[in-house]
Amino acid sequence: MGEYIMTKILNLLFNRRIVLYTIAILVQAFFLMLVLWRFGNFFIYFYIINIILSLIVVLFILNNKSNPAYKIAWIVPILLLPIFGGLIYLMFGNYKTSKKVKRDMQNINDKMEHFLKQQDEVIESLKNKSITAVNQSRYIQKYAFCPIYKNTTSKYLTPGEEKFKYLIKELKKARRYIFLEYFIIEEGKMWDTILKILTEKVEQGIDVRIIYDDMGCMSRLPFGYDKQLEAKGIKCSVFNPFIPILSLRHNNRDHRKIVVIDGHTAFTGGINLADEYINEVERFGHWKDSSIMIKGEAAWSFSVFFLSLWEYLRGEKIEYVLFKPILENKEEFTSDGFIQPFADSPIDDETVSEIIYLNLISQAKRYVYINTPYLILDNKLTTALITSAKRGVDVRIITPYIPDKWYVHSVSRSNYADLIESGVGIYEYTPGFMHSKVFIVDDQIAVVGTINLDYRSLFLHFECGVWMYCASSIKDIKKDFLQSQELSQRITSECCNSTKWYKKLISFILRIFAPLM
Numbered sequence: 001m002g003e004y005i006m007t008k009i010l011n012l013l014f015n016r017r018i019v020l021y022t023i024a025i026l027v028q029a030f031f032l033m034l035v036l037w038r039f040g041n042f043f044i045y046f047y048i049i050n051i052i053l054s055l056i057v058v059l060f061i062l063n064n065k066s067n068p069a070y071k072i073a074w075i076v077p078i079l080l081l082p083i084f085g086g087l088i089y090l091m092f093g094n095y096k097t098s099k100k101v102k103r104d105m106q107n108i109n110d111k112m113e114h115f116l117k118q119q120d121e122v123i124e125s126l127k128n129k130s131i132t133a134v135n136q137s138r139y140i141q142k143y144a145f146c147p148i149y150k151n152t153t154s155k156y157l158t159p160g161e162e163k164f165k166y167l168i169k170e171l172k173k174a175r176r177y178i179f180l181e182y183f184i185i186e187e188g189k190m191w192d193t194i195l196k197i198l199t200e201k202v203e204q205g206i207d208v209r210i211i212y213d214d215m216g217c218m219s220r221l222p223f224g225y226d227k228q229l230e231a232k233g234i235k236c237s238v239f240n241p242f243i244p245i246l247s248l249r250h251n252n253r254d255h256r257k258i259v260v261i262d263g264h265t266a267f268t269g270g271i272n273l274a275d276e277y278i279n280e281v282e283r284f285g286h287w288k289d290s291s292i293m294i295k296g297e298a299a300w301s302f303s304v305f306f307l308s309l310w311e312y313l314r315g316e317k318i319e320y321v322l323f324k325p326i327l328e329n330k331e332e333f334t335s336d337g338f339i340q341p342f343a344d345s346p347i348d349d350e351t352v353s354e355i356i357y358l359n360l361i362s363q364a365k366r367y368v369y370i371n372t373p374y375l376i377l378d379n380k381l382t383t384a385l386i387t388s389a390k391r392g393v394d395v396r397i398i399t400p401y402i403p404d405k406w407y408v409h410s411v412s413r414s415n416y417a418d419l420i421e422s423g424v425g426i427y428e429y430t431p432g433f434m435h436s437k438v439f440i441v442d443d444q445i446a447v448v449g450t451i452n453l454d455y456r457s458l459f460l461h462f463e464c465g466v467w468m469y470c471a472s473s474i475k476d477i478k479k480d481f482l483q484s485q486e487l488s489q490r491i492t493s494e495c496c497n498s499t500k501w502y503k504k505l506i507s508f509i510l511r512i513f514a515p516l517m
Helices: 002-013 016-038 040-063 068-080 085-092 099-115 120-129 131-144 160-171 189-203 225-231 299-314 352-363 379-390 406-414 416-421 455-460 473-486 493-497 501-512
Strands: 152-157 177-182 207-213 235-239 258-261 265-269 286-288 291-296 338-344 367-371 394-400 425-429 432-434 438-441 445-449 463-469 488-491
Touching (some): 040 068, 160 189, 189 207, 207 299, 235 299, 265 299, 265 463, 291 338, 291 445, 352 438, 352 455, 367 473, 379 416, 406 501, 416 493, 425 432
Parallel strands (some): 286 432, 367 394
Antiparallel strands (some): 438 445
């Protein structure tokens, strides 16, 4: 692990793009301070103007529709630094996309609504089985424009090595097209193996397209990597390219992990295309992750998710019908319960992922089991978890024992005490890092996806997942959770109380700024 970390540090230091961008930002910061110093004689006017600006900004924050925790996270520093607080918020605080981007990206929702039609007989079939489930499904269909399907099978894949094995197998079967959309891609055994197959498929005349997030890949891929892929015949688009300006208006990242093959096979989950995800290299102990593979009608939703974003990024019109799946062997895609892929984006004010999670927690009758790498909760989620535990629901959460970010883990741990006191079972995955994002409820409903229990996933990122009812893979998800629990240590009230006072103080301070992490 030490050797890997040292290699990553050296790569960062010698990454030309990161070095140049860092220098650009430092130069901008220097000139900003120079301007302030140059006009020092007018400091009193500058002081008064900025105090007024900070007050206006506080009033704006109090009256906007953002999450209350996010409001507090900004009001505190503005009140502590009234001279610069308002300016800092105007530069760094706008976590929403601009109106222009929203207008442009509205096309995504329009395309999804047009090409993803709900079959009434499927909804009626689900209604006959469970009113609770059909209500949850209707919400996803109405507000995420994502229908529910029957003629689909599902397979739960964990850890990353399993996903990798099945992914290679399915990629080799591709006959028409392959779509990949990932937050992180990094050169190594996993990606090099996949890239070799993709290159071979392009040579066979198969349409191969890739979307990767620029911020997620900045330290992982060389600058202009999309051009390298294009030179191989692989179509590539970079999501939200990072521009080195003194601003944090890069909050909206593409955190989705999607593979679609010929419109009838799809993968999603927490596993990116880098070697730590398959434990080929060790970063934080054993990397525990998960993915779901679906085959059949529901995979078409992932084709539409990908194509609608691709159309926005490239500014080109796409004939979606050309990508409709051709199910030559329909008997392979028999009904395996009810499968409903969904996507969530920050371009609207509908927090789809959080509401799906809240529905699962509040409507559970016997148990809710959760895997998450981060436990940074707002008041709604905290209240839902506590209320469910108090009414007798068995609520259990597994988080990492070895964190990838110490400060985020510190905030996660600061949430433990209140949950434990109310009866929520908290476990830390002792062998290493728990990166899986999974909900299981009452042996009937499960969600496997890319969505963490933190502010970035729930409010700022493009995310996706698969909601399932009575699918055969749910029993495998539960079995895996219980096996992971056996390898985890339970956190008790005594553990929380024995934390050193200075660590508690650091956690309390960090918790204020949790929405900004």
